Amino acid sequence: MLPLPSEAAVTQKLVPVVLGGDILGYSYVREFHRVYGVSSIVLATADVKATSSSRFCDYRIVEGVDQEDALVAYLLDLGRTLVDEGKVGLLVGSGDWYARIFSQHKEELSELFVVPYIDFELLDDITQKERFYELCEQLGMDYPRTWRFDCSDPDASIDAASFDYPLIAKPSNSARYHYAEFEGKKKVFEVESPEELETIFSRLKASSYDRDLIVQEFIPGGDEGLHSVTTYSDAEGRLRMSCMGQVILQDHAPSAIGNPVVIRSKRVEAVIEQAARFLEHTHYRGYANFDVKYDPRDGSYRFFEVNTRPGRNTFYVSLAGVPFVRLIVDDFILGREIEVQKAEDEFLYACVPPIVVRKTVEDEQLRDEVLAMYERGLATFPLFYAPDTLVHRFWAEVTYRNQIRKFKRYVWDTGGKQADAD
DSSP: OOOOSOHHHHHHHEEEEEEOOSHHHHHHHHHHHHHHOOOEEEEESSOOHHHHTOTTEEEEEOTTTTSHHHHHHHHHHHHHHHHHTTOEEEEEESSHHHHHHHHHTHHHHTTTEEOOSOOHHHHHHHTSHHHHHHHHHHHTOOOOOEEEEETTOTTOOOOGGGSOSSEEEEESOHHHHTTOOOTTOOSSEEEOSHHHHHHHHHHHHHSSOOSEEEEEEOOSSOGGGEEEEEEEEOTTOOEEEEEEEEEEEEOOSGGGTTOEEEEEEOOOHHHHHHHHHHHHHHTOOEEEEEEEEEETTTTEEEEEEEESSOOTTTHHHHHTTSOHHHHHIIIIISOOOOOOEEOOSOOEEESSOHHHHHHHOOOHHHHHHHHHHHHTTOEEOTTOOTTSOHHHHHHHHHHHHHHHHHHHHHTGGGTTSOOOOO
16 A cells, blocks of 8 residues: 655554554554544454543454454455555554464455565564564574474474473464463473473363473573563565563463563663664564573573564563664554664563562562662553543553552462462
8 A cells, every 4th residue: 555645644644553452453553543633443352441542543343353254254354445545554453363363364354454574474483482582592682492282293202301490381373372272271381391391282182282381401590481472574674673671570460471461671782782783684564573582501592482573561662762663653654664672771561560569579689679769759660641531541550459459369379379260
């Protein structure tokens, strides 16, 4: 689609179509409104009150929107409607699966929408974790020792007794894993014994999941060792924007393990330089998000994976000084060259009340530093957006306070040991 001539035209014609009503979904809604004054269409499978109650979106619960054929058919109908109305639809999603569908159907969707995602051939390549680690090796990027096992082979086995524990186990392909159903399913498994690893592998083989199980050495350290790197690259793969933060706490509910709930600003240029090498080598365009962990054994930062989309917590880029939706609009809607910029303002992305930090973070110095950021008014929860409705504010507050209950159940009442799902 041809770029629009000005930001005034963006205000008049742009219609963001957001897939998913979670925190990132609402982050899109509030930022498109805050920066451009436009409302979004949100498509979701369920009524997420904190987003559906927003005055700045047309929230639609669409049956089958989590199924590829139904989603694509709905989008094509919606796209034709928007074109007939003289509008410019922009597709953005809040999960790996949506990014994959947009990329896989990019050619046909691009006739009706702006689709700011990489081509499917590249996405399918670099999101295979074994391929990602091959590229890390080639490009001199640090990563954990890694083994992989084929879940599609019923005769495959793991010599589980040969490993040192604990280990990390996770699917190599999150999009295929999305459909797998089995007892004890988690986003990431922290494996404590050979028996546990064998159980995970056997359950995966018995499910619909048909890609590899990735087994990795455990990098010592708690949540605070994790770091998030968000980047934006131009059409040549050149890094245009970079932002980095240190994870203070992750969600510990079994279905949400790995989702940071507190991130503070922390920039390590050597890590960003490694990410830049990856982006330029792969000719990556648009947003990418890298999960990295500090290894206290040698002082390295080890790359775990790349997400081919804005991550769940990308709102922290806005907190760091660069409105994250502006990069997409400048590049794909206005056709502007993106200036090189660092999003490095001090920030605290905080999805939990300070009591959760006070009771959960064990490092006294780190805990005091983060609590001081709350006291200085730096803590920001993406769902708190003053111009929105009172009803939205109520549900945002419920979501925020609910984190206390979750940490009590899954962390405090278990002595800090990860609780199992019901």
